[in-house]
Amino acid sequence: MSIRRSTKSRRAVAAVSLTAALALAISGCGTDGGGKTNDVGSSPSSAPSKSSDENKEAKQEDTAAGDNVDPNVKLAEVKGDGLTLVINQVKRDSGGFVTVQGQIKNESDETRNTSTWAGTESTVSSRNPNSVAGATLVDKTGKKRYYVLRDTEDRCLCTTSIPPLLAGRTTPIFMQFPAPPSTTTEVDFTLPSFATASLKISG
Template sequence: MDLRDSKSRLILIVVALGAALVVAVASCSGGGGDDDTSRGAGTSESAPEDDGAGEPQDEETPEGDENSDEPAQALAEVTGEESITLTVTRAEREAGGFLTIEGTLRNDGSEMWFASAWAGQEEELAENGFSMAGASLVVPEEGKRYLILRDTTGRCLCTGFGNGIEAGATVSWFAQFPEPEAGSTQVNFQVGNMPPATIEIR
């Protein structure tokens, strides 16, 4: 073999190796591009899933807050006794054969208000002091008057107001009575010298 043939073969080997390297580099570049694309697709798919999961939670939270902030609807409201406003917000029959009435008292006067006479004229209820103990229900459909329920010690099943209601203050109250007859749907709630409050019961 002469020197000219050896050089020719060497050139062919170098060209072949160069071509192989070019093919290998191209293959690596293509694979890297595919990996990047697949990773990008995975990221874009996961983002909408997170957003979708968050949307219902954002919608539910405000609804719950709005419901909890809604004031109770007044069933009846009367004003008397030194600018005192009595509001009834609930009147429902309860299991056990009694009627629960709830509401608020607002003192629109300029001084603290105290009324021991609200305990009623019954000697048994005198120890209740300033409270709803003297409240009563008149049921026109029955021609009956119901007095407030009390325990064996004479404590009324009702709210007590302690030393009084401060000027500008609004306080909550409740009172429980024997349940009127099933067919009765309207009662007149009265306490102290306040005007009667006519309310519908369920």
């Protein structure tokens, strides 16, 4: 099953501003020496914000998935609220990113709302409604938490505009994070409303 959709226009915008966003993320990577987990990539971008009228007119494009992945490959499976999240691929890219791809299936008898997956940060959830922008990776060894990458307009590099998930239906998802150090090969993945999954990074 192919879960690739056209995201060229969205990725063109992201490509222009991603360097700045990644630089901002990396600037917060230092540990505080107190044993706490530091946040990486959570700071908002410094690009000028659009007016409220422009924001209302802006359309949120759907970005369902990146590369084709084999849905039969199951790296991890976690459940939450009648849903099952399966991770199919966790890949380190040469550009300094980690891409996580998977699928969410509604195994309940009722339609499930997808809005909680965008997280609780108001700026992120408003610019990326019904997305998986609330996902995080945690490097327990390096004591760092990594957030989904965003461009200078706070639009995430992840699946967005996910409609309510009908009973028995499955939706593909993807998200990109700043890459942990090359010595980090395993991270904890969390998406709001789901249990935490331990993932091994390939590539």
